[in-house]
Amino acid sequence: MSLKPSQRSTRAGSGAGFLTLFTLIWNAMVWGLLVPDQGAPVWFKAVFVVAGALVAWATIVSWRDRLRGGGVSLRLEEDPVPHGVPTTAYFTLRKPLALQIWTLDVVLDTAKGPQSGFGRVWEGSFPATTVPSVVAGEIVVQDVKVEFNLPADLPSTQDKDFRATLVLKGDDLSWQFDFQTRPGTATELTFHSDERAWGSAPIESPREAADAQSGQLGRGGRLARLVWVRRGVQLLTWGVFAWFAWDFVQPVLREVPAISRFVTEIWSQGRAEKSKVLGHTVRTPAGEGLNAEGDTSAFPITISNWLIDDWRYRAHLEGTAQVQQGTLRVRIDRLQLMPVNACKGPDDCQITGVGLLLSQDAGGSFHTLSQSENLPWTVNLGEVGRAVLRNGEFVLPLPKAVPATGDVRLKLVVQAARKDPETGKASASWVYPSHGNHLALQAALMEAGQTLAEPCDQLLTAQAAVQASCHARLAVLMGGSMPFSQQALDGLLIEAILHFNAESVPLLLEAGASANATQSSRPSHSALGLAAAGNQMETVRLLVAAGADVNHQAENDQQQIVTPLTQALRRDAALAVAQLLQAGASLHNNDLNGWTVMHIAAFEGATESMAALVEAGGNVNQKTAAYRQQTAFHTALQFAPLATIETMLSAGADTRIADDQGENACGWAKFFHRSAPIQALVCGA
Incomplete structure (x- = not known):
């Protein structure tokens, strides 16, 4: 069986790029979607904010390690590395680092669960021999040599379910390499029979540890107990993950009916397009907007800023609306006006007009789609304080297609004139109340057009x-x-x-x-x-x-x-x-x-x-x-x-x-x- 060669080089902080991307996406979603959501519990937001901070910290640490540690190249005495045979690994650092204790961790993992809780089959730690050199008057290390040995009775990476890893550690940094292994030949194992890993100490495999459970406690018993501890931690981890995942999946499941309606609507539109080819009349597709050229049933409407301190004037409209042949007619049941603060004399709060407009809001501003004529109603709030109108009608011509998406809403337009009592200078102002059931028009148009959404x-x-x-x-x-x-x-x-x-x-x-x-x-x-x-x-x-x-x-x-x-x-x-x-x-x-x-x-x-x-x-x-x-x-x-x-x-x-x-x-x-x-x-x- 042919194997790909062992990894020849790597860098410290090798996951920095992925962590950076993950951190940006995670925190953008948390701060852009979750934190502004007033419906989400504070503790739930806090969990994700803290998680984002921890991931950001891990990203910073990874980049610090990458910039400080640089790259390392590897040369193996034998590649693939034979099991049961001492092998030397030579590491060359691209950046000189401090002369400290260096070690090499050798790990053999498997994807097969029965071996152990996290797939760990065997691991060993070996001291490294450094080759010091002098750079700018300081003793540093650029070359590291380590002799290590793999247990002869464990599977090699020729079995695709197993993976071998070398982790070089020194100066608070680490570099990880994937390498290939093979079973030692009979000649190699005979020649090196006295040179087992861990010096002269015997190497115990998981199978030996399992056998030891029946007769002696020893190291095998401790490993067996560790396996069950790892399995318990693994189950707990998956349980916590499943709990969080379920909270994300549930909203998606709740939207299945809406998705079904959307698919049905698309299918209906496809049939409508086919009917159009045959000469039948079809309504405006949803992607282009809601058809406003037909008639709707009457529906109640409320437009207000009565409970909001909206600059100078408050207004509140309660009425009954209906679309007739592309025109929205709003019969006024009650329209109230009052100043936010006390008027400074009879010339300070002169209302010169009240109208109705349809707008599409975005980015703190709005685009007017249509506007009515002002009512023939003027009132001096400086004299009466508060004004009420209980009759009248707004007539608003609608565009042929009202946008079906985006913040499209009806607004009142309160136009006023005032004369500054100190300077005598006249000025005009406008207020646009928009609170209330602002989707009522779209709902009526969708119902009239038999739109399923x-x-x-x-x-x-x-x-x-x-x-x-x-x-x-x-x-x-x-x-x-x-x-x-x-x-x-x-x-x-x-x-x-x-x-x-x-x-x-x-x-x-x-x-x-x-x-x-x-x-x-x-x-x-x-x-x-x-x-x-x-x-x-x-x-x-x-x-x-x-x-x-x-x-x-x-x-x-x-x-x-x-x-x-x-x-x-x-x-x-x-x-x-x-x-x-x-x-x-x-x-x-x-x-x-x-x-x-x-x-x-x-x-x-x-x-x-x-x-x-x-x-x-x-x-x-x-x-x-x-x-x-x-x-x-x-x-x-x-x-x-x-x-x-x-x-x-x-x-x-x-x-x-x-x-x-x-x-x-x-x-x-x-x-x-x-x-x-x-x-x-x-x-x-």
Whole structure:
């Protein structure tokens, strides 16, 4: 049998190239895919991050060894090396290294499991003889000679199931060579009968060790026990590997139905192309986009940034949409507008137009695919504070094919003009609210086109499913064996509320999300408070039933006390305010400035909520304990629109009450230069 020659040269750190590639791929996947996934448990992420760090460290060590150790060439006295016959190996170092103790490990392995736990059949260590030389005045080594011997009673590498390895070690480095062996001839073995490996000590093979179990313990017994230890470690290693592998395989198995639908769709498209050749009409292939030239059934749509501090303005649209002959018509059920911060006068927050657009987002920017005309609705938020429209329609012409992939979504376009009260300079601004069920249009087009694939099936993370209101997809992603951490579940609950996804709230609460969860970026904002601020009645009911604290208190960055009730009042969410009061929300808090919920309602111009507060015992004439001892009505005269002031007067506001500086309601209205109608209302004709 012919054998390939033994390996002639190698390098220290020979696996550095492979380790580098593996490290780059591993860490790119961990940091690019796993770490940003909010649905993955923190401990699971930590395991893979630590593993990536260890692999990176091993890569650095390998490159250090390669650069320091360089290459080594090998010459064998006999090649293939005969078993049972002493043989000399000569090594030449390409780089001079320190004069230290050098050794040679000789290993014989097999792929056959019964021999031992890890395939190790035999190993031996032999001292090396170095040939010192002087380089730059330092004694170094460049030539190493080792005499070694292989057991005569073990198989050689002529049996393809066996492999022999030489490992030269010195100066904290190692070089590995594969070499070939052959059985020693009778003449060679007779001549060298007294020259066995390990000096004059007898060599024991695994078979001799097995025989020794029946009669004596000795070295053979120790080797036998070591075999079982190795087998146990091997089984444990494979068990851990299988456990991790199963966690990766499970998501793939869960996608089998989606893959099946995809294959079916491709097959259907193939039949459609065949029909096209025969003269039949076919819809636009999925690869080119979704056909938008037909009609769809009506579907609900929500577009909002109502619970997001989105630069200057908040908007919230609830409507009913339908595609008719390539045109999207959205009937407005409720459209709300309000500024993020208080307007600085009547010229500061002038809304000049509200429209609808379809865009494709990528890389932090978006490309407009289509845009509607603005509604014939302008409003001055500097005067009214908050505006609501309960009728009207957006008409948006759609492209012939709406992209089926990528971040394609409907957005509101809120256009505003403002005049700086100090410089008098006019400027325009735009805000593009886009939270909500942004895949509703694609789902309707797919249903109308009888496309088998679902747009939600493209989503790979629980967070994306929550943000798109894809409840069924969220259930699939949460149904895996890998549990979600408490932090991840709480974060998903907050995301569901921010995106007005009430359908997913029961699933998240059942999975263990806390009803008292808070927003990570604003810890003073609770889940119950956010749901109340959005007038999400069903979500408020579910959270209260799950044990949410209706009087949860936290201090914000301005040292103000925040409760679910104050969060609802800041959006004038009247229905949720009444719901919280009925559930036991308190009208009192421990604000350092002495502000009550009535003061907050007055400050925010919560006109619709004022009646519920008064009915629950709120006092429009209650003074603050500190800071001018102003009443809630005084606060309204500084910030609130005319409608709020009229409501508070109807609720019993007393214009004669003065603050600690002697200013009554009329003085407050004049000091803050309120409009003539407001001054006339509180000061008299």
